[in-house]
Amino acid sequence: MDILIRDIDLIPVNGGEDIIRDTNIYIEGDRIACIGEFRDDRDVDRVIDGSGKVAMPGLINSHTHIGMSLLRNYADDLPLHDWLTKRIWPIEAKLQAEDVYWGSLLSMVEMIQSGTTGFCDMYFFMDEVGKGLEESGMRGVLTRGLIEDDEADKKLLETKELYRRWNGEANGRIKVMVAPHAPYTCSPAYLRSIMELARELDAGIHIHLSETRREVEESIEEYGKSPIEHVNDLGLFDLPTIAAHCVHIDDGDMDILKDKGVSPVNNPGSNLKLASGFSPVDRMLKKGINVALGTDGASSNNSLNMFREIYLAATVNKAVNMDAVSIPAYTAIEMATINGAKALLWDEEIGSIEVGKKADMIFIDMDKPHLYPMHNILSSLAYSVQASDVDTVIIDGDIVMEDREIKTLDVERIMFEGERVARDLINR
Amino acid sequence: MDILIRDIDLIPVNGGEDIIRDTNIYIEGDRIACIGEFRDDRDVDRVIDGSGKVAMPGLINSHTHIGMSLLRNYADDLPLHDWLTKRIWPIEAKLQAEDVYWGSLLSMVEMIQSGTTGFCDMYFFMDEVGKGLEESGMRGVLTRGLIEDDEADKKLLETKELYRRWNGEANGRIKVMVAPHAPYTCSPAYLRSIMELARELDAGIHIHLSETRREVEESIEEYGKSPIEHVNDLGLFDLPTIAAHCVHIDDGDMDILKDKGVSPVNNPGSNLKLASGFSPVDRMLKKGINVALGTDGASSNNSLNMFREIYLAATVNKAVNMDAVSIPAYTAIEMATINGAKALLWDEEIGSIEVGKKADMIFIDMDKPHLYPMHNILSSLAYSVQASDVDTVIIDGDIVMEDREIKTLDVERIMFEGERVARDLINR
Incomplete structure (x- = not known):
């Protein structure tokens, strides 16, 4: 579909702190075709009035x-x-594919309604998340969390199958990466198998690193190294890596992240609530490290x-x-847009509003008392x-939400089913 | 007006962490008449269906x-x-009564829309805020900020007139207190005049204390005491006191706050954004100090x-x-409700949902994807x-907002006028 958005204020997030006032955006198919110039003879399928709104890249x-x-x-x-051992892990052990399907769709509804167009997920039953991505119209990176246990090899195979089934699907909206959960749940040997798989698939890595003080202390006890030094010495960072958290890190760790082009993901809400601590985001950014932003799990x-x-x-x-x-x-704002795109190895396509990029963008209604x-x-x-x-939320050139109404999903049903499977899970 | 709210989940905030499921609330005039029992022969003016909603005290x-x-x-x-000296103070010096009127109404719209029913304001042109309280239906404490300058005595007179004009007005929805801005903007002599006025009016005190590290260091340099020790030695805390911020305080300060029954107000959003630091809220609460919550200015x-x-x-x-x-x-939640009521010397009337108290309450619509x-x-x-x-927002027994529609104010006009006077102010 070709869309013309008229008279909108635009934050392109392409370097400077530009604000382009009262401009026009043309979307042809899935891409941004033109910004600024108004050609009224243009043959478009939809015209959207952007007055009183701000366009910015999807989060x-x-x-x-x-x-x-x-x-x-x-x-x-x-x-x-x-929290983890008595509440979360026991109930996660009971999760079934259907639960993850409805839980993932519930999350996609919430993400769309709050302006997120793309995400990097680490969980299991990832085929269900792939189905959800197809249906919702969102863009996402699927990663099957790899914790070493009796099924460690089976999980590697699952990742391989996941990659073959989903990577590049849905007009390229879906990517697959390889996700060792953390160095404290994966031995060096398992991490090496994981790296081998990632090289074979030519896929990036998604891992938790240095989230808590205890994790760092235990790594130093076991390996004589911080988690970041440890996985770097194993060669993990020779692969493009998304490193969630990076809360308890020192200058040496930061130098490694910088040298190896690792993208840490700051999750401030989760770090506050779980009392993990404060990530040195400012120092990382000043060193030129690409710090992205995430919510962690709900x-x-x-x-x-x-x-x-x-x-x-x-x-x-x-x-x-x-x-x-x-x-x-x-x-x-950069952390939540272009830096995220870089982390997900997707910045040639998304993360900013520029001609030639995929049309992933959101419109904010500024006509609200709390914004005056x-x-x-x-x-x-x-x-x-x-x-x-x-x-309004546009992903891959499609209008996924307009006037706060989601066009791609049955929101009422997803809420109902989400509540139902959650009840069932608790009583299982 | 008599109102019956049916089948609502209720968080009364009256001590335990009670949640009363599927209950009924009767409001007779401005007060809560009954909770729980359903008398269907009751003669009420309005019945509100509370299913899928949670009632809690207004914030x-x-x-x-x-x-x-x-x-x-x-x-x-x-x-x-x-921020303060180059941007805020120069423009505040140009503020006129009409600006404060529209700015205050704009804030009241925002507060009502986000569930706040009562507030303690410190500013100037406070008659305008009084008018806004009358019109909006909100509950509020008016305090004229007292900074010592050439007009110091005139400001004391203004406070006195403010008290006579507004205290107890609007069916008791309005109170007036006395507000020395801070010990660094009021000399000990001026603070003594202020205390004398407060005693004369039998009114409480509203003051900023120990917001920044610099303020504390300068107080120790000048008086050999922390701001809290300093004003306590002057006798300020012999009057009921609302102490905004209390970020940089030590155990000695906390002991004074506890002994004197001072209510500190934690303003986490402002303290974060202005880089003031982290108030020791947890330690204060554990000492039994009544810590309330506020936003500071927008x-x-x-x-x-x-x-x-x-x-x-x-x-x-x-x-x-x-x-x-x-x-x-x-x-x-207690900090934002009952503790606030105690700080504002209003806990006999508001701060919890209990029979006999004023009907200040809000209903939260829980039927949202992000709450499932x-x-x-x-x-x-x-x-x-x-x-x-x-x-829904009910204040003093009146429905001030229902289905997110504010009943008492012309929201469109307030937004328009707010934008207009702000533009005019910048160009003045």
């Missing part, structure tokens, strides 16, 4: 576990170890609202560094916008 | 400067000193959304204390609810 949630929305608000205000957040993560990135780091200039609004008066759009997006201000 | 924003919404997103990502937040402050209180403190149990969901599945309402309210989930 990219670079680290999440979307099936976990079923466990939203299921276990909170607990010590981390109890059971540790307890939301998949990337506008809240933008807000947290732009504010929490100021207090941590006692520096009101730390992580300005625009930097936080309108002194500065960038500040507004980082500090004042609410998820419910997202008006 | 209380215990420290704000509501006229400052005109400066929302006007000056951000600047060092604190430049120019340092940049929102008046108390649900975001609840979220921040319940998460930021966990990471600061490296303790996932720090400030559980219910504690953060529904494992735990308290977690949901603290970690997942968005401002836009607030469906």
Whole structure:
């Protein structure tokens, strides 16, 4: 479908802090064909009035576990170890494919409604997430979390099959990467098999690294190295790597991340709520490291609202560094858009609004009391916008949400089924 | 008007973490007449179907400067000193009564839409805020900020007149207190005059204390005491006191706050964004201090959304204390309701949903994808609810918002006038 968006304010996120006022965007098929010039003889299928709205690249949630929305608000205000071992792991062991299907769709509804167009997921029953991506119209990276146990080899095979079945599918909206869960759940030998598979598939890596202080202490105890030094010495970072968390890291770790072009994913909401700590985001960015942004799962957040993560990135780091200039609004917006695209090895296609790129964009309705008066759009997006201000979502050139109505999914049914399988899971 | 709310889940916030399922609430005039029992022969003016909704006490924003919404997103990502001296103060000097009127109404719209029913404001042209309270139906404490300058005595007179004109007005929805801005803007002599006035009026005190590290260092340099020790030695805390911020405080300060029954107001959003630091909320609460919650002004937040402050209180403190149990969901909800009522010396009337209290309450629409599945309402309210989930707002027994439509104010006009006076102010 060809779409013309008229008279919209545009934040392209292509380097400078540009705001292009009252412009026009042409979408031809799945790509952005033209920005600015208005050709009224143009033959388009749809004209959208963008006045009073701001267009920006769709948000990219670079680290999440979307099936976990079923466990939203299921276990909170607990010590981390109890949360994981007594509440989350026992119930995850009972999850079935159908649960992950509905949980993933519930998450996609929430993500679309809050302006996220693409994500990187780590979970299991990943075929269900692939089906959800096909149906929802979203863009996503599927990664099957690899924890070493009796089924370690089977999981490698699953990743291989996942790659063959889904990589490049849905007009290229779906990618598959390889996901060792963490160095504390994968031995060096297993990590080597995983790296071999990633090289064979020519796929990137998605891993948790240095989330908690305890994890770092135990790594030093076991290997005499931080988790980042440890996996780097194994050669993991010779593959393109998305490294979730990177909270407890030192200058040596940062130098490795920089040298190897690793993309850390900051998950401020999850790090706060699980009491993991504060990632040195400002120092990483100043070193030139590509820091992306994510929500983590809805059971540790307890939301998949990337506008809240933008807000947290732009504010929490100021207090941590006692520096009101730390992580300005625009930097936080970059983390949630172009930096995410780079992390997901997708920045040639998405992450900014530029001619030739895929049309993944969102429109924010600025005509809200809590956004008045309108002194500065960038500040507004980082500090004042609410998820419910997202008006329209376009992914791969298709209108996925308009006037807050999702066009691709049966929202009522997904809520019903999500509640049903969650009840069933608890009682299983 | 008599109102019957049927089949609603109720969080009364009256001590335990009670959740009363599928109950009924009767409102007679401005008060809660009955909870639970259903008398279908009852003669009421309105019946509201509460199914799928949660009733909780209206949120209380215990420290704000509501006229400052005109400066929302006007000056951000600047060092604190430049922000205040180069951007905020010069433009505030140009503010006129009409500006404060429209700015205050704009804030009231935002507050109502995000579930706030009462607030404590410190600003100037406070008669305009009084008018806004009359019109909006909100409940509020008016305090004229007292900064010592050439007009110091005139400002004391203004406070006196403000008290005579507004205290107890609008069926008791309006209170007036006395507001020395801070010990660094009021000399000991001026503070003594202020205390004398407060005693004369039998009014409480509203003051900023220990917001920044610099403020504390300068107080120690000048007086050999922390700001809290300093004003306590002057006798300020012999009056009931609302102490905004209390970020940089030590055990000695906390002991004073506890002994004197001072209510500190935590403003996490403002403290993060202005890089002020982290208030020791958990330690204060454990000492039995009544910590309330506020947004501060919309120019340092940049929102008046108390649900975001609840979220921040319940998460930021966990990471600061490296303790996932720090400030559980219910504690953060108490800070925003009953603790606020206590701080504002209003807990006999509001802050919880109990028979005999004034009917200040809000209903949250839980039928939203980002709140599914529904494992735990308290977690949901603290970690997942968005401002836009607030469906209905009742204040003093009157329906001020229903189905998100504000009944008392002309929202379109307020947005228009707010934008107009803000433009005019910038160009003045």
